[in-house]
Amino acid sequence: MHAVVASAVHVATESLVNAKDKPVDQDTNIVAGWTALWIFVALIVAVGLIGWALTRSLRTADRAKAAGVYGDEPVADPADADDEAGPEGHASR
Numbered sequence: 001m002h003a004v005v006a007s008a009v010h011v012a013t014e015s016l017v018n019a020k021d022k023p024v025d026q027d028t029n030i031v032a033g034w035t036a037l038w039i040f041v042a043l044i045v046a047v048g049l050i051g052w053a054l055t056r057s058l059r060t061a062d063r064a065k066a067a068g069v070y071g072d073e074p075v076a077d078p079a080d081a082d083d084e085a086g087p088e089g090h091a092s093r
Contacts, residue, residue, distance in 0.1 A: 068074030 064070065065072055066075045
């Protein structure tokens, strides 16, 4: 069994090594260009904007919770709501 596996690995490796020696046709050699770079930059900016909007929304929801909008007991001072928060930012129960 070991000889069969070793032979298969040898044949696969040999074909990969020999494939590297073949010349590459420049018409089919496609590489990423400037368009891909700008798409990548746009995606990074989009993720940043989504993160900013999420953070803003969560802060608004936290202020609303402190004000008692969701049926919780209103906190007298919104700064006190941060003091009651646990290590993960959630109120301890």
